[in-house]
Amino acid sequence: MEETNSAKVYVAVKARFEPDGRLIPLSVTWEDGVEYPIDRVMERKRAASMKAGGTGFRYRIRIGSRETYLFLEEDKWFVERR
Amino acid sequence: MEGQGRIILHADMNSFYASVECLHQPELRAKPVAVGGDAEARHGIILAKNQLAKKYGVKTGEALWQARQKCPDLVIVHPHYDQYMRFSRLAREIYGEYTDRVEPFGLDECWLDVTGTESQRKGGEALAQELRRRIKAELGVTVSIGVSDNKIFAKLGSDYRKPDAVTVFSRREMGEKVWPLPVTDLLYVGPATGRKLRSYGVETIGQLALTPPEYLKSWFGKVGLMLHGFANGYDLTPVARAGEESPVKSVGNSMTTTRDLVSLEDISAVYWVLCESVAARLREGGFLCRTVQIGLRDFGLYSFERQLTLETPSCLASELHRAAMDLAAANWDERRPLRSIGVRGTELIPASSPWQLSLFQEEAGREKKERLERSVEELRRRFGKAVIGRAAARLHADLWSPDLEKTQVIHPIGLLKTPL
Numbered sequence: 088m089e090e091t092n093s094a095k096v097y098v099a100v101k102a103r104f105e106p107d108g109r110l111i112p113l114s115v116t117w118e119d120g121v122e123y124p125i126d127r128v129m130e131r132k133r134a135a136s137m138k139a140g141g142t143g144f145r146y147r148i149r150i151g152s153r154e155t156y157l158f159l160e161e162d163k164w165f166v167e168r169r
Numbered sequence: 170m171e172g173q174g175r176i177i178l179h180a181d182m183n184s185f186y187a188s189v190e191c192l193h194q195p196e197l198r199a200k201p202v203a204v205g206g207d208a209e210a211r212h213g214i215i216l217a218k219n220q221l222a223k224k225y226g227v228k229t230g231e232a233l234w235q236a237r238q239k240c241p242d243l244v245i246v247h248p249h250y251d252q253y254m255r256f257s258r259l260a261r262e263i264y265g266e267y268t269d270r271v272e273p274f275g276l277d278e279c280w281l282d283v284t285g286t287e288s289q290r291k292g293g294e295a296l297a298q299e300l301r302r303r304i305k306a307e308l309g310v311t312v313s314i315g316v317s318d319n320k321i322f323a324k325l326g327s328d329y330r331k332p333d334a335v336t337v338f339s340r341r342e343m344g345e346k347v348w349p350l351p352v353t354d355l356l357y358v359g360p361a362t363g364r365k366l367r368s369y370g371v372e373t374i375g376q377l378a379l380t381p382p383e384y385l386k387s388w389f390g391k392v393g394l395m396l397h398g399f400a401n402g403y404d405l406t407p408v409a410r411a412g413e414e415s416p417v418k419s420v421g422n423s424m425t426t427t428r429d430l431v432s433l434e435d436i437s438a439v440y441w442v443l444c445e446s447v448a449a450r451l452r453e454g455g456f457l458c459r460t461v462q463i464g465l466r467d468f469g470l471y472s473f474e475r476q477l478t479l480e481t482p483s484c485l486a487s488e489l490h491r492a493a494m495d496l497a498a499a500n501w502d503e504r505r506p507l508r509s510i511g512v513r514g515t516e517l518i519p520a521s522s523p524w525q526l527s528l529f530q531e532e533a534g535r536e537k538k539e540r541l542e543r544s545v546e547e548l549r550r551r552f553g554k555a556v557i558g559r560a561a562a563r564l565h566a567d568l569w570s571p572d573l574e575k576t577q578v579i580h581p582i583g584l585l586k587t588p589l
């Protein structure tokens with residue numbers, strides 16, 4: 088699907104598969120190339136992103152003191168541009 | 170009362186194709202948007218539109234230029250069938266958390282029977298509200314849901330208020346809520362049946378419900394009795410269990426021709442041959458198809474598939490042919506000669522179950538056509554394929570060699586597919 092919208096930012100993610108099949112994102116690399124380690128994954132649920140335009144599994148994550156959403160849509164990760 | 174106590178929901182994703190497009194392209198949401206067939210093809214048509222486009226009077230099925238005339242700012246986007254399939258699957262996954270009786274009706278609609286399930290305790294309305302909220306939050310599109318004790322009224326309910334709404338049509342309130350609705354709102358009452366009913370003074374569902382069944386029988390045959398039952402909410406047909414649908418998903422046939430197809434007449438001739446074989450196999454299997462899909466490929470890599478939903482499920486070559494030609498006319502760019510074309514009937518339903526016993530628009534005419542098609546098959550079986558054929562197909566017999574017809578491999582149209 089052509090993504091003409093600029094609110095959807097695809098990002099590189101390092102993640103680990105747990106033995107039970109769960110997928111845990113460990114770090115996010117922003118557009119500017121800076122890699123941010125994820126300190127904590129608070130929640131994972133199926134959700135749509137109206138802002139970015141898409142749907143998938145939404146991870147509520149903490150990076151430092153900041154909370155943000157990270158989406159896994161099929162086989163790609165994205166964040167909502169602020 | 171029989172069937173009382175069932176809790177049946179009908180969930181319908183609103184402006185489905187357009188909603189999926191608008192979700193993915195936020196900048197479109199405030200604009201009138203339509204999903205259209207190939208804009209390059211001269212006969213592109215509107216496949217779906219959002220609420221705003223609807224306000225301008227844009228209609229599904231009309232030509233792109235007509236729609237643009239009504240609404241100069243209309244944004245026309247290409248369809249993304251892979252996404253529609255994905256959203257269809259995701260919605261069904263959510264429904265499946267509540268019951269294993271989920272019966273899809275096209276990509277965007279499903280019946281759910283939650284009777285006797287864990288979630289029944291919540292009550293039909295509360296459950297429908299929960300589903301409505303979940304679909305919106307998790308998929309980013311909206312559904313309208315009808316709740317009743319039968320499939321017919323549940324479907325009526327999901328049409329009654331939309332988008333993003335729940336309507337309960339209980340039997341107790343049938344007289345006030347359902348009966349005033351126009352009779353053409355009833356599932357399977359098409360324009361022709363509606364006209365005929367009106368000519369007898371039957372305009373509302375209530376009037377239909379109160380018409381003596383013997384009159385209806387004399388006007389429409391057995392179908393009249395079924396209509397009478399539907400109008401009274403006597404519909405006991407079960408919601409199929411997930412995975413209970415037939416293991417055969419589709420019936421299709423395609424042909425690579427001996428010369429390029431350069432005109433709609435060429436295409437039509439080949440489609441007669443293909444549609445007749447597809448119709449014969451549908452009848453053999455006891456199926457009707459609800460959707461007709463075509464695939465067109467030129468001698469290079471260019472190919473595409475298009476599909477449309479039939480007003481009434483069918484196993485008639487003439488109806489498959491009309492649908493295939495509508496799709497071809499709307500989507501084919503005449504500057505691209507074709508080398509291979511196919512047609513497929515999908516979303517198969519059993520022809521025999523009472524629910525599916527379609528309320529044919531011109532019931533008698535259709536039965537006659539079906540008998541005719543069956544006897545043609547019988548003649549061919551006995552005397553060989555050459556014995557009888559459509560004049561249109563005969564005139565273009567240079568398109569395939571007799572050998573080709575004999576060895577014609579039946580394979581799913583999907584093989585034609587390369588990504589657009």
Ligand SMILES: [Mg+2]
Pocket residue numbers: 181182183184185277278
């Ligand atoms: Mg719909």
